[in-house]
Amino acid sequence: MSDTAPAPPATPPLRIALAGLGTVGVGVLRLIETNRAIVEARAGRPIEVVAVSAREAGRQRGIDLAASDFVSDLTALARRGDVDVVIEAVGGAEGAALALAEAALGAGKGLITANKAMIAHHGLRLAQLAEAHGAPLAFEAAVAGGIPVVKGLREGAAANAIERITGILNGTSNYILSTMEATGADFAEVLAEAQAKGYAEADPSFDIDGIDAAHKLAILAAIGFGARIDFAAVSTSGIREVRAADIAQARVLGFVIRLVGVADCREGKLLQRVRPCLVPTSHPLAHVTGATNAVVAEGNFSGRLLFQGAGAGAGPTASAIVADLIDIARGTAGAPFSLPAGALAPMARADPGHRVGRDYIRFTVADRTGVLAEITAAMRDAGVSIESLIQHGRASEDGGEVLVAMVTHEGPERCVTRALELLEGSASLTAAPLVLPILRD
Amino acid sequence: MSDTAPAPPATPPLRIALAGLGTVGVGVLRLIETNRAIVEARAGRPIEVVAVSAREAGRQRGIDLAASDFVSDLTALARRGDVDVVIEAVGGAEGAALALAEAALGAGKGLITANKAMIAHHGLRLAQLAEAHGAPLAFEAAVAGGIPVVKGLREGAAANAIERITGILNGTSNYILSTMEATGADFAEVLAEAQAKGYAEADPSFDIDGIDAAHKLAILAAIGFGARIDFAAVSTSGIREVRAADIAQARVLGFVIRLVGVADCREGKLLQRVRPCLVPTSHPLAHVTGATNAVVAEGNFSGRLLFQGAGAGAGPTASAIVADLIDIARGTAGAPFSLPAGALAPMARADPGHRVGRDYIRFTVADRTGVLAEITAAMRDAGVSIESLIQHGRASEDGGEVLVAMVTHEGPERCVTRALELLEGSASLTAAPLVLPILRD
Numbered sequence: 001m002s003d004t005a006p007a008p009p010a011t012p013p014l015r016i017a018l019a020g021l022g023t024v025g026v027g028v029l030r031l032i033e034t035n036r037a038i039v040e041a042r043a044g045r046p047i048e049v050v051a052v053s054a055r056e057a058g059r060q061r062g063i064d065l066a067a068s069d070f071v072s073d074l075t076a077l078a079r080r081g082d083v084d085v086v087i088e089a090v091g092g093a094e095g096a097a098l099a100l101a102e103a104a105l106g107a108g109k110g111l112i113t114a115n116k117a118m119i120a121h122h123g124l125r126l127a128q129l130a131e132a133h134g135a136p137l138a139f140e141a142a143v144a145g146g147i148p149v150v151k152g153l154r155e156g157a158a159a160n161a162i163e164r165i166t167g168i169l170n171g172t173s174n175y176i177l178s179t180m181e182a183t184g185a186d187f188a189e190v191l192a193e194a195q196a197k198g199y200a201e202a203d204p205s206f207d208i209d210g211i212d213a214a215h216k217l218a219i220l221a222a223i224g225f226g227a228r229i230d231f232a233a234v235s236t237s238g239i240r241e242v243r244a245a246d247i248a249q250a251r252v253l254g255f256v257i258r259l260v261g262v263a264d265c266r267e268g269k270l271l272q273r274v275r276p277c278l279v280p281t282s283h284p285l286a287h288v289t290g291a292t293n294a295v296v297a298e299g300n301f302s303g304r305l306l307f308q309g310a311g312a313g314a315g316p317t318a319s320a321i322v323a324d325l326i327d328i329a330r331g332t333a334g335a336p337f338s339l340p341a342g343a344l345a346p347m348a349r350a351d352p353g354h355r356v357g358r359d360y361i362r363f364t365v366a367d368r369t370g371v372l373a374e375i376t377a378a379m380r381d382a383g384v385s386i387e388s389l390i391q392h393g394r395a396s397e398d399g400g401e402v403l404v405a406m407v408t409h410e411g412p413e414r415c416v417t418r419a420l421e422l423l424e425g426s427a428s429l430t431a432a433p434l435v436l437p438i439l440r441d
Numbered sequence: 442m443s444d445t446a447p448a449p450p451a452t453p454p455l456r457i458a459l460a461g462l463g464t465v466g467v468g469v470l471r472l473i474e475t476n477r478a479i480v481e482a483r484a485g486r487p488i489e490v491v492a493v494s495a496r497e498a499g500r501q502r503g504i505d506l507a508a509s510d511f512v513s514d515l516t517a518l519a520r521r522g523d524v525d526v527v528i529e530a531v532g533g534a535e536g537a538a539l540a541l542a543e544a545a546l547g548a549g550k551g552l553i554t555a556n557k558a559m560i561a562h563h564g565l566r567l568a569q570l571a572e573a574h575g576a577p578l579a580f581e582a583a584v585a586g587g588i589p590v591v592k593g594l595r596e597g598a599a600a601n602a603i604e605r606i607t608g609i610l611n612g613t614s615n616y617i618l619s620t621m622e623a624t625g626a627d628f629a630e631v632l633a634e635a636q637a638k639g640y641a642e643a644d645p646s647f648d649i650d651g652i653d654a655a656h657k658l659a660i661l662a663a664i665g666f667g668a669r670i671d672f673a674a675v676s677t678s679g680i681r682e683v684r685a686a687d688i689a690q691a692r693v694l695g696f697v698i699r700l701v702g703v704a705d706c707r708e709g710k711l712l713q714r715v716r717p718c719l720v721p722t723s724h725p726l727a728h729v730t731g732a733t734n735a736v737v738a739e740g741n742f743s744g745r746l747l748f749q750g751a752g753a754g755a756g757p758t759a760s761a762i763v764a765d766l767i768d769i770a771r772g773t774a775g776a777p778f779s780l781p782a783g784a785l786a787p788m789a790r791a792d793p794g795h796r797v798g799r800d801y802i803r804f805t806v807a808d809r810t811g812v813l814a815e816i817t818a819a820m821r822d823a824g825v826s827i828e829s830l831i832q833h834g835r836a837s838e839d840g841g842e843v844l845v846a847m848v849t850h851e852g853p854e855r856c857v858t859r860a861l862e863l864l865e866g867s868a869s870l871t872a873a874p875l876v877l878p879i880l881r882d
Binding site for chain 1: 667768
């Protein structure tokens, strides 16, 4: 018998495989290196990156990978016996990322991902797979970068019936709209400048057409309403049609224009939409400028909760991924969509035509007599009540094009749709009208 | 042998005792009643309120208490064999609330509280007691009402070294300051109106002198920095001295005035202060009006995270308490201050004199020759560099009192302190100068 007390059993490390060494993957490694003491103290155990994978093995990335095996086969990486958790930083809704996720969860390993497209399209199936194999699945980084809004909704607001989720979910679009607002420049000019600076992609459609925001909105809606994720139900329109003149006009009326995702659930019917909206300057989302993201969740007891921060970037994304890692290390990661997969409700889709609200409608019209009479007659015939109408004057120096903007009184959305149908094909309109809903204060 | 499969074992309910049936206690019961299906689905088990306690047993509260025993002895309530978790809604830093908390944790039961004063003063000891008895301790509702900022800091931002926490933590003070801003009215007038409306207490000192905000700041600092809570180290000054003229002057300079709690940690030294500050209009806290609370946490990877919402009220407080309840029901409640009590660092207190920043300084002076020369000489002699200086004109119609406001260049705080020491006792000053730090953008 020894006369010294036996050493306490060492806490086993959490062993990680990291797939993908792009911006996100390298950010995760850098965070673990920089904040190791904090992360391990909060995780309650050591963190070991046992294996990594990337397309180019030898590339210089400014990080020390000596302690990790380099594995080129992603499926082999996911199934290694010495791995507890796989971090997927490969990207893409399907293909290698999805195969990796399925292999990892199927082998009972935890999966952490920032891949909003994959979760938006395959989240329910992955949650079922995770549950079947007793494996945690976590994707805080998939929504709004470093902002802990998945946790905030799923756990922080867990006691509430969520009535509505409203968010600025795409940094590129918000950068473009708030820059247009600050400089008075038009969309194409600001987009080109953003592309030159690297704030927007060469092909920017994912961001500016609202698809990226729609991915995130579908994830938040599933969590907030305890619903089966239904990305196909998100109606999406982007910011290409927003002109400097619209922003100027909105400002005069006391609004800013933002690309906003709104999900609300009434009588068991879910409406999910991403659209440019007029936001009253008294609304918290009106003050969100630049590439920042923000989400407002309205709970029946909490009231309005606002979560705001950097929506992208290596640091914020790594912060969210490692927060998930700490939850998994502590054994406290819950159901990914807030309820067991079997309890997630298949939500009916709401008919947007029944929704009641105010709209900003901008017409591009030929500069000739009788145009206003034609438009206002169509509004009257469709039952749309006009609160204010402003004729902008010529849109361009040389053309005969004039902008006419109006704000409607509160009314059913189908009346506005009907009015635009009545005007369809009219020779007075030189382009399709732009309808921007007005967010409630 | 039966040919039907045996029923799965029923999940045991979480059995609750609720002490205190004031606004908070009744709010909790109302939430559980209204949202029972949601709460039990997320908790993964039934919730039973087995016992309640209040000073007056028979009082009509508009809620059905038939299913709960009424227990008058709080200690007996805390020790009941059929109780898993005690919710403390009694209030007060010591006395009955503390005795109840100690009895509950000592008996190995979970404790949930909204009591910021008790946690600020006794949080470390209660965390040690909880740990010793394997009992969860949770106090989301103690900071910023319904905003899940305790969880946001402790878990959402867990991967970060937190550099600074900045918050609007007292709704009453923020209501008064933002109403002064909107109406131009002076402090006393707005306070009286707030008292008449029930937004401020008859004795408002807890709120307007910054003590309530200091309680919350100390809790956030302990969590964010993994430190032993040190409420005594919070330096606190309130909003009584802020005049309408200061708010008007700040506005001209591009700032609003808010009561702000700031905790920062550099080289292992912690500085915690609650003071009225000049907030640049570009800072997220500048847009927080009315009784709203907001917290900005700056992590070394996440960047600035903003959490905002209702800071008080029955609904938001109940939302936070029941979120804690769901965590406890799921067995996922972590260390209350983010680390085991033994790992919380005893932080040294920073010397505020070494801090570098800009200040707004307002003097109330006699209207006579040479006053400006005297003030500016003192500034020069103390090494304070003046960025701008504005003489306001007479403060009142009848008196000879004049306001002089200045903004300093960035410099060490001790220089400003030294300048004011040089001016102490000067016959030119008709009141003590007011120094408001300028928050960094």
